[in-house]
Amino acid sequence: MNAPTPLDRLLLPELDAAQLDALEEEAIFILRETAAAFERPALLFSGGKDSCVVLHLAQKAFKLEGSSKSRLPFPLLHVDTGHNFPEVIAFRDELVAELGEKLVVAHLEDSIARGSVRLASPDESRNGHQSVTLMEAVDEHRFDALIGGARRDEEKARAKERILSHRDSFGQWQPKNQRPELWTLFNTRLKPGEHMRAFPISNWTELDVWLYIQRERIALPSLYYTHRRDVVRRKGLLVPVTDVTPPAANENVESVAVRFRTVGDMTCTCPVESLAADAGGVVAETLLVTISERGATRMDDRTSDASMERRKKEGYF
Amino acid sequence: MGLALRDDEPLPSARRPLRFLTAGSVDDGKSTLIGRLLLDGRAILADQLDALEAKAGGGQPIDLALLTDGLEAEREQGITIDVAYRYFATRERKFIIADAPGHEQYTRNMVTAAAGSDAAVVLVDATKLDLGSMPLDVAAPLDRAAQPLQGVRPQPLQLLPQTRRHALLAQLLRVPHIVFAVNKLDAVADAGTVFARVRAALLAFAAEAGFLPAGIVPISALHGDNVSRPSPLGGYDGPTLLALLEQLPDDDVATRGAALLPVQYVGADAGSGAGHRPRVLWGRVARGEMAIGDALKVFPSGETATVTELHAAGARVASVGAGRSAGVVLDRQLDVSRGDWLAAPDSVAPSARFRATLAWLDTEPAVIGRKYWLRHGNRWLQGRIAAIDSKLDIATLAAHEAHQLGVNEIGEVVVETQQPLPLARFADDRVAGALLVVDPATNRTSGTLLVRDSLAPP
Numbered sequence: 001m002n003a004p005t006p007l008d009r010l011l012l013p014e015l016d017a018a019q020l021d022a023l024e025e026e027a028i029f030i031l032r033e034t035a036a037a038f039e040r041p042a043l044l045f046s047g048g049k050d051s052c053v054v055l056h057l058a059q060k061a062f063k064l065e066g067s068s069k070s071r072l073p074f075p076l077l078h079v080d081t082g083h084n085f086p087e088v089i090a091f092r093d094e095l096v097a098e099l100g101e102k103l104v105v106a107h108l109e110d111s112i113a114r115g116s117v118r119l120a121s122p123d124e125s126r127n128g129h130q131s132v133t134l135m136e137a138v139d140e141h142r143f144d145a146l147i148g149g150a151r152r153d154e155e156k157a158r159a160k161e162r163i164l165s166h167r168d169s170f171g172q173w174q175p176k177n178q179r180p181e182l183w184t185l186f187n188t189r190l191k192p193g194e195h196m197r198a199f200p201i202s203n204w205t206e207l208d209v210w211l212y213i214q215r216e217r218i219a220l221p222s223l224y225y226t227h228r229r230d231v232v233r234r235k236g237l238l239v240p241v242t243d244v245t246p247p248a249a250n251e252n253v254e255s256v257a258v259r260f261r262t263v264g265d266m267t268c269t270c271p272v273e274s275l276a277a278d279a280g281g282v283v284a285e286t287l288l289v290t291i292s293e294r295g296a297t298r299m300d301d302r303t304s305d306a307s308m309e310r311r312k313k314e315g316y317f
Numbered sequence: 318m319g320l321a322l323r324d325d326e327p328l329p330s331a332r333r334p335l336r337f338l339t340a341g342s343v344d345d346g347k348s349t350l351i352g353r354l355l356l357d358g359r360a361i362l363a364d365q366l367d368a369l370e371a372k373a374g375g376g377q378p379i380d381l382a383l384l385t386d387g388l389e390a391e392r393e394q395g396i397t398i399d400v401a402y403r404y405f406a407t408r409e410r411k412f413i414i415a416d417a418p419g420h421e422q423y424t425r426n427m428v429t430a431a432a433g434s435d436a437a438v439v440l441v442d443a444t445k446l447d448l449g450s451m452p453l454d455v456a457a458p459l460d461r462a463a464q465p466l467q468g469v470r471p472q473p474l475q476l477l478p479q480t481r482r483h484a485l486l487a488q489l490l491r492v493p494h495i496v497f498a499v500n501k502l503d504a505v506a507d508a509g510t511v512f513a514r515v516r517a518a519l520l521a522f523a524a525e526a527g528f529l530p531a532g533i534v535p536i537s538a539l540h541g542d543n544v545s546r547p548s549p550l551g552g553y554d555g556p557t558l559l560a561l562l563e564q565l566p567d568d569d570v571a572t573r574g575a576a577l578l579p580v581q582y583v584g585a586d587a588g589s590g591a592g593h594r595p596r597v598l599w600g601r602v603a604r605g606e607m608a609i610g611d612a613l614k615v616f617p618s619g620e621t622a623t624v625t626e627l628h629a630a631g632a633r634v635a636s637v638g639a640g641r642s643a644g645v646v647l648d649r650q651l652d653v654s655r656g657d658w659l660a661a662p663d664s665v666a667p668s669a670r671f672r673a674t675l676a677w678l679d680t681e682p683a684v685i686g687r688k689y690w691l692r693h694g695n696r697w698l699q700g701r702i703a704a705i706d707s708k709l710d711i712a713t714l715a716a717h718e719a720h721q722l723g724v725n726e727i728g729e730v731v732v733e734t735q736q737p738l739p740l741a742r743f744a745d746d747r748v749a750g751a752l753l754v755v756d757p758a759t760n761r762t763s764g765t766l767l768v769r770d771s772l773a774p775p
Contacts (some may be wrong), residue, residue, distance in 0.1 A: 018332065018333060019410075022334055025630065028630075029642050033582070035580040036581055060630070064585070070585075160399045160400065181427040181429055181762075182762070182765050185765070187690075189697075203334075267436040
């Protein structure tokens with residue numbers, strides 16, 4: 001068993017600053033490349049911490065100090081499963097209004113109404129179905145590049161993802177046929193109907209993200225920090241009790257001090273026990289953590305070791 | 318005896334993350350080495366370790382290689398089929414591993430991993446080498462092992478073709494630091510003598526190939542010797558592999574020279590009147606340094622202007638060095654767009670015909686005379702291969718006459734482009750000296766051109 005990382009292995013502060021600067025530089029470079037090379041990019045924005053970081057980087061990439069009124073050269077796009085945490089939706093709308101950016105919301109409910117998404121049962125997780133709604137939004141708005149906050153350290157299939165990753169006209173990723181990526185000579189050429197996924201924070205780890213949130217004072221939805229929440233314990237996970245995830249008859253509902261490490265669809269996102277009240281607290285906890293992000297919080301990834309790869313091939317983020 | 322061959326370089330106080338590729342063939346223990354680095358670097362988390370222990374079964378040692386084998390298809394085949402990126406950190410530095418596949422047919426992925434890496438760790442499997450008859454004297458001073466010894470005629474040790482291929486590819490792509498990790502020394506008899514002979518062969522090979530290894534470290538990836546834990550394995554008392562990587566310098570000789578910046582993104586004018594913001598030209602400085610007051614010449618228009626403002630990382634700055642993105646404001650409104658270059662006056666000599674090394678990565682062979690899309694800096698243009706002069710045997714460095722290049726082959730070619738470009742030798746400048754080749758029918762990335770010399774028009 002792996003021992004927890006002791007706090008004395010904390011990176012040196014000046015080293016952190018240099019490394020975060022290098023990661024920021026790379027991310028901003030990729031954002032400008034995407035804005036310049038494609039005609040109709042969009043930034044995937046869910047209100048989750050990774051997308052908040054990418055949005056912050058985009059502000060730095062495109063807005064000069066003293067001209068905050070100008071807009072980003074692309075809209076934000078959110079795929080709303082209808083099962084999002086209300087705090088996150090409220091945060092999303094406030095932030096977008098404050099920044100004056102354009103937000104496009106694609107509703108999974110609309111895909112269900114159109115018949116392009118059919119749930120096997122009403123309580124089935126909607127997470128995997130987001131790909132359909134996402135591709136419908138790509139077609140409707142003719143987006144040719146989607147900027148996402150995915151990171152290579154999240155999961156094994158993501159570890160092989162390119163910075164600019166080609167998608168065919170069905171939105172599919174072909175892991176065996178990826179374009180070689182040489183220096184920053186990105187192959188940005190597309191055929192009609194195809195699009196590119198751009199991942200500016202590919203090379204960041206969960207710890208880097210939290211160090212950056214702390215350094216840049218990036219605002220996040222409140223459920224990323226400690227709060228009391230009704231949960232039930234199921235297969236080693238804390239499952240939040242919500243309208244769409246009620247407790248089973250034999251389950252014991254407890255109120256626990258928790259925070260979320262990822263914020264996704266309510267039916268498949270679980271919090272962890274935590275007293276971290278701010279980004280600094282989360283950094284300290286992240287250094288001590290012994291469970292990887294997706295393993296601790298995502299019920300859908302537990303289905304099989306290869307479930308992320310399968311979803312990605314189908315057009316998932 | 319320390320083996321850090323470049324330990325005379327001063328250490329900077331804060332270093333960038335180090336991106337290194339690992340190259341080795343199937344069964345060289347590459348995945349095990351990466352697993353070991355991640356485990357020792359505490360990047361392996363409890364649930365991942367649980368999954369491995371469950372696979373190994375009670376009491377069995379875990380298979381470190383399983384930590385890095387990502388995709389379903391490769392788990393079936395048991396080989397790594399694409400570059401995978403891994404992350405770990407020590408107190409000294411953050412590391413990004415580009416895990417390059419070893420199987421020969423996936424050389425294109427090794428090229429992908431090498432392009433942009435700061436260092437290459439080439440694995441040498443000590444158990445696969447033909448050691449022949451072992452002369453006794455060679456175990457003596459290591460440096461002398463490279464020289465013929467008096468009274469003994471040591472069997473010259475032949476490196477495996479893949480070792481030469483991996484190192485030469487890294488050198489061809491000008492990866493700044495090449496480190497050899499001689500693995501599985503725990504599994505050979507007389508590890509000291511074996512390591513001395515392998516080391517001598519590697520030094521001789523590197524000298525022939527024109528580079529100085531940043532280190533040659535005897536390791537056991539399986540047991541961890543000299544990975545992060547010092548060990549006398551192989552009679553070695555130099556830095557561990559990890560200590561060596563922690564100390565590799567950041568600076569890159571290929572970024573020195575007269576200022577050059579490929580324009581990546583042109584910001585829109587913002588506001589008007591008193592609140593007017595001038596147009597900003599964004600790009601990453603390819604080489605040299607740019608400062609307020611510098612005169613710059615726009616390529617290809619040839620117009621000149623003076624820098625009045627510089628922006629970097631969200632703030633106004635006085636100067637920006639190579640490798641960093643800069644927003645440049647000029648004193649005059651010029652017609653500049655993405656793909657243009659800003660250069661110190663009289664520092665570039667544009668050319669539309671050049672000799673280059675071509676690494677071909679596409680399953681369809683390169684066709685002489687056919688038009689391809691080329692990307693140079695941020696400019697797309699058409700070009701054609703006018704001639705294929707030779708094919709490089711990547712295991713011996715010998716050039717053979719050839720008129721065709723197929724997948725995973727490397728050759729010397731002459732290229733003609735639709736318009737002149739501000740080229741540089743790839744050895745001097747990895748931005749102005751490299752081009753991407755894209756098949757216009759499929760949009761596949763077909764290869765990369767590494768510029769050798771500009772040529773006069775035919």
